[in-house]
Every structure is written in structure tokens, then in C-alpha cells.
Amino acid sequence: GQQLNQSPQSMFIQEGEDVSMNCTSSSIFNTWLWYKQDPGEGPVLLIALYKAGELTSNGRLTAQFGITRKDSFLNISASIPSDVGIYFCAGQLDSGYSTLTFGKGTMLLVSP
């Protein structure tokens, strides 16, 4: 099946720092999604991207759909302790109900 390479695997930062993470694929995706998962909980959708080049913000989070449609980036500005969790990217090949392919996640730890 399809594979997404998500990096970095983990990050340990100080409160207030900005964070960047990305996902790359050998395949072209029509949709990119970013989720956050707290320990022991289900992932929560943060941002959905539908067009190449699209840049979308959700509070301190900004995500971009890469121009090549093979990558996506998530930035978190001015991190706070509650940003701790695992961030997953997911790509969808087609519109509608085609399935998602998930990256393995980036674990973010924030030191107060």
C-alpha cells in the first residue's frame, strides 16, 4: 500500500518555541489531513487541506499542502504545554470515501 514518511519521529522543545514537522510520499494525494492524539484518546482533526499550495491556519497551527502534492507541513507557533501529544499526517488519494494513509506520527514534548 501507500506509505507516508513523517518526520521527525519525536521532538522535545521548550515552551514558547516554534515547531515544524512534515510528511512526504512517493504518491500524489488529493487531500492532506493533520490530527493530534493525546495519550489514550482518539485522534482529533486539526486541519484539512484540499488544494495544492493551500495554506490553512487553526489558531497557532498552520499547515500547507505541498505544490507537488506529495508532501505537507505542519507548524505550531509559540508552543505551550498542552501541545504535548502525537501529531499524525494522513493522505487521501481520491475524493469521497477512499481510505486514508497515515504517517507513523511525531511525538511532541514541551518543557514548561
Place this chain on the structure above:
Amino acid sequence: DGGITQSPKYLFRKEGQNVTLSCEQNLNHDAMYWYRQDPGQGLRLIYYSQIVNDFQKGDIAEGYSVSREKKESFPLTVTSAQKNPTAFYLCASSSQRAGGGEQYFGPGTRLTVT
């Protein structure tokens, strides 16, 4: 409140027993999905259903079974044929009206088989 519920949160079973995990949604979504998550891994698709009375195998369907008799419900049975059933199981749903790609997840069920 609209959402997806999974029960129970924690489930313990002896090896050789079948166990059924519940997933219910009141979002009026057509499609529902089951994923398995292991430590340090992404989400792997077990089964999905785009419409009532129809479902398709995902990447790791062996040892699992599902049914979709009602739009709101998509139970997953972990059978004794599943070699490594201990994992965190996540149910999700999506609506084509929302673009189809946006899947919304339940809180998960952690299954431990000893």
C-alpha cells in the same frame, strides 16, 4: 451532542475467546472505519464500510470480522484467529458532504488478551 462512542474503554480477554468491540455514531455519517494502533505505529486500517450492509477489508483484516446492519453502528469482532490481538482499537466515521476525507474518531478501546 453528536459524536462517536466506543465501549468499553478497556477490555480484557483470555486467549482463544472472541470479543466484540462496539462503535456507534450519531453524526449521520455514511462511512465508518476500524483501525488498529500499536505503540510507535501509525493507524492501520482493518475494515471499512461505505454503506449499510456492505463493507470492505482494509490492510490487516485477517482475524477480524465486522457487520453493518445499521447506519449508526459498526461493531468489530476480534476472533481467536487474530495472532496478536492486544492493541488500541479506533473507530472513525466520515461524511461525503464534508469532503469525504475528513474522518472523525471515537475515544478508542484498549484490548488486552492474555
